[in-house]
Amino acid sequence: MKLLFLGTGAATPSLTRNPPATALQLEQRSEWWLFDCGEGTQHRVLQTSLSLPRLRRVFLTHLHGDHCFGLPGVLSSRGLQGGGEADVYGPPGVKELVHAVLRVGSMHLNYPCGLHELEGGPVFEDDEYAVRAVPVAHAKDILSLAYIIGEKPRPGRFKVEEAQALGIPAGPLFGRLKRGEKIEWNGRVVDGAALVEPPRRGRKLVYVGDTSNASPVLEPGRGADLLVHEATYSACEDAEKAVDYGHATAADAGRLAKRMGARQLVLMHFSPRYDQQEPPAVTIADLVREAEAEFEPGKVIAAADLMQVAIPRPED
Numbered sequence: 001m002k003l004l005f006l007g008t009g010a011a012t013p014s015l016t017r018n019p020p021a022t023a024l025q026l027e028q029r030s031e032w033w034l035f036d037c038g039e040g041t042q043h044r045v046l047q048t049s050l051s052l053p054r055l056r057r058v059f060l061t062h063l064h065g066d067h068c069f070g071l072p073g074v075l076s077s078r079g080l081q082g083g084g085e086a087d088v089y090g091p092p093g094v095k096e097l098v099h100a101v102l103r104v105g106s107m108h109l110n111y112p113c114g115l116h117e118l119e120g121g122p123v124f125e126d127d128e129y130a131v132r133a134v135p136v137a138h139a140k141d142i143l144s145l146a147y148i149i150g151e152k153p154r155p156g157r158f159k160v161e162e163a164q165a166l167g168i169p170a171g172p173l174f175g176r177l178k179r180g181e182k183i184e185w186n187g188r189v190v191d192g193a194a195l196v197e198p199p200r201r202g203r204k205l206v207y208v209g210d211t212s213n214a215s216p217v218l219e220p221g222r223g224a225d226l227l228v229h230e231a232t233y234s235a236c237e238d239a240e241k242a243v244d245y246g247h248a249t250a251a252d253a254g255r256l257a258k259r260m261g262a263r264q265l266v267l268m269h270f271s272p273r274y275d276q277q278e279p280p281a282v283t284i285a286d287l288v289r290e291a292e293a294e295f296e297p298g299k300v301i302a303a304a305d306l307m308q309v310a311i312p313r314p315e316d
Contacts, residue, residue, distance in 0.1 A: 003309045004023040005303045006021035008304055008305050014275055019066040021034060022207070033056060039069040052074065059147050064139075086114070095117060120134055129149060129152065144209060158174070203225045225263050234274070234286065267303060287302065
């Protein structure tokens, strides 16, 4: 599981930061998922190894334009490039948004595209992953969702050395033992369950878009291996603006990471004032230090467009 940040800015794009969009690359799958889809997302995709036809799921945190204005272009280009079935998840209004663009823009999707409107709760689950949406506070009269992505427990490691010590050759018999089956070897029964370590906990990712208070994700997100959280403002310089506009400060993100017991925190959704002021009163590095003061030094990353961050395994 790796995150590739396609847009890490706030509402106003800059020369270095697009509006929010984050790709989740899944190991051993020929697909990837997208969280938010700000303007210019498909242009960022062209700068990566990602393939739009392999985009399988899109999760929108809310329907402010900087988080969804790139969606029509992505869906359209995906069809032109031969993409198959896809699903889009988000708050109520997602269907109206997509249908309006299809109607007014004479746009046609030549593949099945499921549009799923959420207010919270379970979103998607298969044999490997489960996704849950949690409503968090943001602006008045708009529903903002955080997403918790949980990897299912993985099989325990196979004790190759012990199997070899019994004289069992690598091959089909190893496969049966890995599955916990019993086999007969040299006149004795070998129990595969004894040669497999206990299941390993899967990874947990918590993705928080725009919010003034993400405390509802605290319990379901506890022990997250990675927390992605907006940091639109500095608590030192712009705490009042954060309150006025329903956003979080870097300090807010750090406090949540600490309370959640997260292993790592990634900040994004930066106001352009921290990149473009000459000289800036507060820098992105200052925001990282602000979060670290509440969380832990060395465990906070400021995301940048086209940055890739691996989600660590629990045993790492």
